[in-house]
Amino acid sequence: MTVWDRPEPPTRPAPLDRERIVAAAVALADEGGLEAVSVRKVAARLDVGPMRLYGYIATKQELFDLMVDEVYAEILPGEQPGDWREVLRVRADRTRKAALRHEWLADLLGGRPTLGPNALAVGEATLAALDGLADLDTVVRAVETVSAYVTGAIRREIADLRAERATGLSERDWQRASGPHLKKMLDTGRFPELAKFVYDGTDVDAEVSFATGLDWILDAVAAKLARPPA
Known part of the structure; x- marks a missing residue:
């Protein structure tokens, strides 16, 4: 029970x-x-x-389950978007924002699904948005793929925030402090691809990075959904 x-x-x-x-x-x-x-x-x-x-x-695990389900109430939008991509995008964005409000959520995302009413409502709305677009197994794999990206990206962002608090260094401060060592290593010529990344790459904030990665994942899902069954 x-x-x-x-x-x-x-x-x-x-x-x-x-x-x-x-x-x-x-x-x-x-x-x-x-x-x-x-x-x-x-x-x-x-x-x-x-x-x-x-x-x-x-048990304390039951308490954690109840806490997670409480936050899922913040993830389910009041009005369901019509387009499946927008449904998944809104779910991902609201999950990220909920995790930023409740950082502990990042530690409990993934693994076995929670069976609370709010979590089930989120799952139902997500599957309903994809209903009829492909066979059930493809739909489930699509949802799992998006969820895996969202969970991983959120955990990375929360880990960065925790590291910033633990060290007292912002991301920019950490880069400046680590710069001399990194430059010395890159100047050896042993890491040419990393050097291009460091010197020529575009630095974007966490929100832009999250949204860009999500768009790429959704593009891949769309291509899979559009592919006729074998």
Whole structure:
């Protein structure tokens, strides 16, 4: 039985429900990451004993599942776009923005799908947008491919943000600090392609990089969907 199937216990003696528990857990994670979330800490935030929470959640993993599903409510748009590309683009963009608001989400994306109502609604809307464009296996692989790109790109961006906070160096500051060593290595002539990348490549911000990569992935998906079945 999943956490969504298990009924909540009575609220006595103090009002308590999963909604309040999840809101407290999300707030703790937003402040200090997943390591800041525990049954004891959530209980303290709610000013109740830790054992009270076990009537609502059995494990910390269930709590994480509930937290992820809570954020999925932010990902599902209020109005579904008509074009399948726009559906996938909007989902990707809203997932990235949700992860920037809740950085811990990057640590929980991927892996086994969450079965909460909000996550299922996002999955349903995504598959519905592609329904009839190709056979089911092709549609599922297309969704998996886009999801893999989105998850990887988000994790990389969040990792950069965490590194910036940990070192106290912005991306530009880090580049300046690392510049002398990198120049010395490139001047050896052993890395000509990297040298072209460093000296001639265009530097873009994370949002532009994400959108560009997503367009390329969607182009590849469109080509696959347009290909007649073998």
